[in-house]
Amino acid sequence: MRRFSAFAIAREAMRNHEGWGRTWAKRPPAKRYDVIIVGAGGHGLATAYYLGKNFGITNVGILEKGWLGGGNTGRNTTIIRSNYLQDPSAALYEKARSLYETLSQELNYNVMFSPRGVIMLAQTHHEVRGYKRTAQANALQGVATEWIGPERVKELCPIMNIEGPRYPVLGGLYQARGGTARHDAVAWGYARACTDMGMDIIQRCEVTGIDRDGGRVTGVQTTQGPIGCDKLGIVVAGHSGVLAKMAGFRLPLESVALQALVSEPIKPCMDVVVMANTVHGYMSQSDKGEMVIGGGTDGYNNYTQRGSFHHIEETLRALVETFPMISRLKMLRQWGGIVDVTGDRSPILSKTPVEGIYVNCGWGTGGFKAIPGSGYGMAELLAKGHSPLTAAFGMERFREGRFIDESVAAGVAH
C-alpha cells in the first residue's frame, strides 16, 4: 500500500498520478480462512481490521454479496454521537466516537470526521425530562454532553425557528464532539488497511449456505464455490435473519426499510447536526451543501431497498415548522436501506447456538456511528470468545430479560 502524504502527492504530481495503485486488492477466494466475515460494510471491515491489528489474525476473508460499502454503510445519514442512556451503550458508542477522532490518521485515509456538534431537540416536556436525565447519565459515564436552553440552540443553529407553535424548541441535548464523517471513506479506509494486512475482500460473492459438522461451523457455500473456515462472523445488517436461518437458528430481529433524502446543494447555513425525535426527522448539511434529511422507519417487514413517498411527506412536513427555509428547497435524491431492528433497539454482538459462528447485527437505525467500536469489540469477541465491550449485548439477553433499553431513550431517530 502506498501511503498518502504531502510528499506522495508531490511525487505523483510529477508522474501524472499513475503510481497510486488500487485501494484494495481484487483476489479470488482462497480454499479456507481462519476467519470469514460475511458482509463488507463498515462493521464487517472494521471487525476484520481490528482482528488483524489487535490480535494478529490476518488469514481473513471478507465476503460481500454486492459491492463494498453498498448496503447501509452507503445509505445512512453519517451522524456520529454517543449520548446514550444505558451504560453498556454509552461505553460502546463512546469507544466508537473516540476511535473516529483519530481514524483518518490511523488508517492513513481521510474519513473526513467532522466533530461539528449534535443537538437532539427537546420539543415536548417529556423529552426535556428525558434528555436532562441522559445528560446526567452521560456525566457519570464520562461522555461529554450537556443540556442547553432554547436560546443556545438558536445561537448554534440560527436557521431554526424555536417558537413553534406546534412543536416549540424547549432545549436540547448537545454533544459538542459528535458530528459526521464521510461514510464511503470509512468503508474504503478500512478496506485499504485490511488489504494491506493481506486479507482478501471478495465482492459479488453471496453466501448461499453454511456448512456445519455437528454443532460447529466448518465453512460456507458461496456463489464462488465453497470456502472453509474456523470461525464465521455474520455482519450483514438487514439480511441477518436470512443468514441465521441458513445456520439453523433464529434472531430477535425484524428487517424494515429506513429512508433518507437530500436537497439541492445550497451555501453553508447549518454547521451542526440537529435531530428532532418528536417529529421523527433529523438534518445536517453535507460538505457539498446538500441538506441531508433522515426520517423514521416503515412499520412493516421489507427487504426492498426503497423508500415510500408518504414517509418523505411526513418527514418534511414535520421539519418545516422547525426549519422554515426547507419549504423552498427542492429535494434531489431519496433512497432506502434495510435495517434490522431488535426489541430493545440495541445491537446484538454475540456468540450463537452454533459453535464458531458469531453475529454482529441489530444496529437498527443507528449503526454508522458505532462502526469503529463495533469492529473493535467484535474482533475481541471473535479472537478471545469474550469482550468487555460486547458482554452486555449477547443474544441471550432477551430470554433473560436483561434488556439494554434504548427504545425509550433514543426514540425512533437513532
Next chain:
Amino acid sequence: MLLLTCPNCGLAVEETELAPGGEAHLKRFGPDSTADQFEEYLFLRDNAKGVHFERWRHAYGCGKWFLAARNTATLEVYGTYSAQTTEPPQHIRDEIARRTDR
C-alpha cells in the same frame, strides 16, 4: 404505497390508513411454559425474505385487526384474511402457490 383490502369492512385502503402489527400466527404458550418458549413468543421472528404473514389494524377506518399475506422481497400482496385464524386459510395458500410457482 402499499394497498390492502380490509376483510372486515371490505375497503381497499392505503397503508397510511393502517397500523402494522408485526408477524402473525405467533403462538403464546400457557402457564408452566419455559423461558425459551416465552422468548420465542415475545422476540424471535422468522423475519422471512419472501412470503410473510402479518397483522394489520384498520386504524383510521373500522378499527379492526386483520391478517395479510405479503412478499417482503417483491412487495406483492397475496391477500388478506380474518384475524380469527391460527394459520393461513387454504385460499391464501393456493394463491401463494399459484403466484410463486412460475
